[in-house]
Amino acid sequence: MFKLFDLSLKINGFDIRKAQKEFEQILGVPEKDYQDYIEKKRKEIVEYHLQNNPFYREIVGSSLFEKWENLPVLTKKNLQKPLAQRLSKEYSEKKVFVNKTSGSSGDPFVFAKDKYTHALTWASNIYRFGWYGIDFNSSYQARFYGIPLDRVGYYKERFKDFLSRRYRFPIFDLSDKILESVLEHFKTKKFDYINGYTSSIVLFGKYLQARNIVLTDICPTLKVCMVTSEMLFEEDKILLEKHLGIPVVNEYGASELDLIAFQNPNDEWQVNAETLFIEILDESNQPVENGKEGKVVITSLYNKAHPFIRYEIGDVGILDEKSCWKKPILKKLVGRTSDIAILPSGKKSPGLTFYYVTKSIIEDDGNVKEFIVRQKTLDSFEIDYVSESELTQQQIDEIEKAISKYLEPGLTFSYYRKDVLKRTARGKLKQFQSDL
Known part of the structure; x- marks a missing residue:
């Protein structure tokens, strides 16, 4: 079968074949060796940036890596400088993947990944979505996401949707009249899965509930629904699974990093320990025991273009007591540190x-x-x-x-x-x- 999605990645400079091969090798590292693997990758990425990234070297205050726990914790405010000042020596803005965070935490900024790291991000996505029988080259997605409203941005996203086998429902207006037209698309299109913002999909679920509709009665090809970017409450998950007629999977990610955690088929929120290293720290930036609440701090193990090392993403979470180096489990995502009521x-x-x-x-x-x-x-x-x-x-x-x-x-x-x-x-x- 012709793989249009893989081809689109390759044309844009993202070597997905090489990335998938390396991702398979990471998955093959035995559990008994996994701590050594992570510590080796952490050391490699820190030493790379200390030698090649003046911005990061200045923050650390040294060109030598001594002890992981002594490295500074980066915040989004640290990164709100022109991107050119933050890139490593051998990279320019024309040679990297550049994007912008959503600003949902109140601190938006432009970020970069080297193209191979971005290919690894796609390898990670492909692997996890594959748990549910989803293939980005052949599965058809019903997408509940925003879309740029300027002419160029709008058609650019629509073209990307075409290459990625997605049909996008813009979510700025979710009145009953609009949701009625959304439902009509499910009657005529053979969607394999739903993906998008939690609140929008929940609103669609409530529209179905009010009309006593189960979506798979209308669109029997549907297999699974992935929700992202906003909190999914248990009662909403129950409502969605009843009225969509499919399992609902909770994902947690950040555009500047990767998928951070993804609900596996055993209903565990499995942390990405292949391309990222996740820590839960207290207010003094000291690690907390598994089972205790703290700041979510993440290191991108492969991104050479831009340092995301001990990067405080702005969320509060808890790792499960049964977590291990190879398979950490996110027990709970409490919320954003910026969303604290005093x-x-x-x-x-x-x-x-x-x-x-x-x-x-x-x-x-x-x-x-x-x-x-x-x-x-x-x-x-x-x-x-x-x-x-x-x-x-x-x-x-x-x-x-x-x-x-x-x-x-x-x-x-x-x-x-x-x-x-x-x-x-x-x-x-x-x-x-x-x-x-």
Whole structure:
């Protein structure tokens, strides 16, 4: 069979055959040797950047690698300098893969990968999607993603979708009228899988629920759904699996790195230990025990064009106690460090706690389609929501009672019913926002 996707990677300078061969070799490293393998790769990438990247050498303050734990932890603010100043000596902007982070953490920046590292990223994606029988050369994707609205950007993405066997549903307007047209596409196209932003796919799932539709009754070729970029709550996963009629797989990634964790067929959130090294650190940048919460810090083991070494991605997570060097398991992704609510008592709480407690009440009857929580001052919050009808006083009382119980009393809330919620430029829904 003609492999159009592989060919498109090759034409763009991404040697996918070589990358897949090396990826297979990494997978073949025995568990007993895996710690040595990771430590060797860590040392190699650090020494490369200390010798070839003046930007990184200046941050470290030395050209010699001594001890892993003494290396600085990079933040996104460290990287908000012109890309040309951050590239390694033998690379230029014309010879690397260049892209921009979404800015969902509030700190967007332009980044680069050498082309072989980007090919390894695709090898990693191909391997993990293959767990569910998905082949990027032949499987047809229903894609719920944003799309550039300028003419050139729009058609460029559409062309990439064609090469990658994807049909894209733009997600800036997800009214019932638009979702009705989305459903029509599933009646006429033989999609193999769904991929896209969690909130958009959940909204489509609720549209199906309201009409008592199971999507596989309409599109029986569907095998699996992958959701990304936003939190997937357990009750939403249950709803989706019921009304899509297929397994729902949770992925966690970052455009500047790779897939970070991907739900395997045993329902474990398996961390990418092939191209990345993941640490969970405390506020003093010391490692925490598996099972304990901390900052997610990631090293790209192959990227020679740009240093992502002990890079603090802005998330808080927990590694499972049963994790090992070859197969780390992400037990829980708590949320973004930038999405922390600071309360009058001085208590700090992940903003998604508000979202989660509120969600359990106001979505119970299916009236509220989606909502966001915004912190305005230490003790005041706003809730914007989209619904068939306004929240009742009983629902409002239940929300405030639950928040008083799970967080602290004395907080005030204002409620605003909207026709549509504001998303980021890429179409993501930021579920908790702090204006502090």
